[in-house]
Amino acid sequence: MTLDREQVLRSAAALLIHKSTATMDEVAKAAGIGRATLHRHFAGRDALVKALEDLGIQAFEAALDAARLDEGTAEEGLRRLIAAVEPSAGLLSFLVTENQLFEGDQVHEGWNRADARVSAFFRRGQERGEFRIDLTPAWLTEALYGLIGTGAWAVQVGRVATQDFQYMIVELLLGGARRSVEQ
Amino acid sequence: MTLDREQVLRSAAALLIHKSTATMDEVAKAAGIGRATLHRHFAGRDALVKALEDLGIQAFEAALDAARLDEGTAEEGLRRLIAAVEPSAGLLSFLVTENQLFEGDQVHEGWNRADARVSAFFRRGQERGEFRIDLTPAWLTEALYGLIGTGAWAVQVGRVATQDFQYMIVELLLGGARRSVEQ
DNA sequence: CCCTGATGAGACAATCATGTCTCATATGGC
DNA sequence: GCCATATGAGACATGATTGTCTCATCAGGG
Known part of the structure; x- marks a missing residue:
């Protein structure tokens, strides 16, 4: 049940590398999760990029x-x-x-x-x-x-x-x- | 009166080089013209980038x-x-x-x-x-x-x-x- | 088997950039 | 000086994205 944070980040990276303007919805779909879940784990787009930076x-x-x-x-x-x-x-x-x-x-x-x-x-x-x-x-x-x-x-x-x-x-x-x- | 298209493009380039996500409003301000005028000369953001490309x-x-x-x-x-x-x-x-x-x-x-x-x-x-x-x-x-x-x-x-x-x-x-x- | 917690889907308001429009103003040619 | 034209400012509708919320569903632990 526990969401694989690492896996989400990796698929987000794979997407953003090719399309740096991808929306949160696209990121969520690419990770195979719902947009709401994505928001639950990363407060917003900035937080997501920050996590990718880390x-x-x-x-x-x-x-x-x-x-x-x-x-x-x-x-x-x-x-x-x-x-x-x-x-x-x-x-x-x-x-x-x-x-x-x-x-x-x-x-x-x-x-x-x-x-x-x-x-x-x-x-x-x-x-x-x-x-x-x-x-x-x-x-x-x-x-x-x-x-x-x-x-x-x-x-x-x-x-x-x-x-x-x-x-x-x-x-x-x-x-x-x-x-x-x-x- | 005639707007200096070249000058607008150059200031747009100078801005976009540093901030590639600048809005049309920012581009217009940087060029010292109104947003409406910018739109009169470049149909949209795509057209502006296309002109910069040329x-x-x-x-x-x-x-x-x-x-x-x-x-x-x-x-x-x-x-x-x-x-x-x-x-x-x-x-x-x-x-x-x-x-x-x-x-x-x-x-x-x-x-x-x-x-x-x-x-x-x-x-x-x-x-x-x-x-x-x-x-x-x-x-x-x-x-x-x-x-x-x-x-x-x-x-x-x-x-x-x-x-x-x-x-x-x-x-x-x-x-x-x-x-x-x-x- | 039940219950807790996480998830997915979607509704919703808010925000932002865009593109179009109007109107008053200013410039430049005649 | 007059007129045509371009401009600036701003209003307006639109579309896209974001962030939040609710609710039904599902999985796993006890």
Whole structure:
């Protein structure tokens, strides 16, 4: 009887990723529950998005943990991070876009935590001589988010094969488009 | 007396870039005109977005022309393209996001034209041995759009300095984050 | 088997954005 | 100065969405 809150959130995410303007009624139908029940568990649309935000942050921080960014080379860490983040790429992409709409409102402190970890990772990579120092950690962080979102969308519309998601992102982010001598 | 249609579109773009959900009333106020006048010139919100789309495509195709992608090395062409596109980056970023919402609806043929030009540019670069062949032209095209959008946003929120916009995008797209031997 | 609690369906009012309309005003050409 | 035209302000109806409520139904525990 007890409603599976997690399951509702996951189907809501799946819907909102593709149609960010979906109504509460559509969300409810997608989750296979009534609109009233949806309202009983999430006070309103804002509360629903907030819950999705919590879910996304949790997933992203779990991916950061699973990636063990400190082990091995920075390149290996980045590959593990992108691999770990792939299942949540759509949700994270949705949340990043949604976040950009929040004008001056306070952002979820979880994003700041995650940003700091990613940014620090790129900084360490620079200090160890693995990453270029002329691209700022803040930019590399944003670029990573942007490419994950672009990659998720490209896969969704079929411009990139699902199995190429990780490769395309990692290779572009690490090596760029230029054909270098060692290749 | 004649209303400056171009000026209205530009202020609408400036507003919608930051707040994609702005109402017609807000758009009118931002343009310094009445809502009725706005409706007289643009039948509805859809027509307004369509007009912005035309404006954005026109700007992007003008940038493609100005970049002279065929002259010199592919790298030089890409640098010129990003420089030429910078003034319209915000508008283009908004339109790309907006386009992703159009479910199965037909996309503006202008995007297909532009996509084809960019994609062909990357393909030529590959054929001439300047670009890696393991990253598909379609992905490089999407990544370019994504990075332009990310860059425009990063500049807008102050994470990247305005004068670094071009450099950050071009360098990441071409060379990637990895520190290579020649550096 | 009964009873408690959650659910689904639907009614309902309130809100908001939209699109249309009217009317008074102002601008610019003649 | 006059007139045609465009504009601004606002009223109005409409449709969509939201949030709340009621009520009948159903499932599970005791």
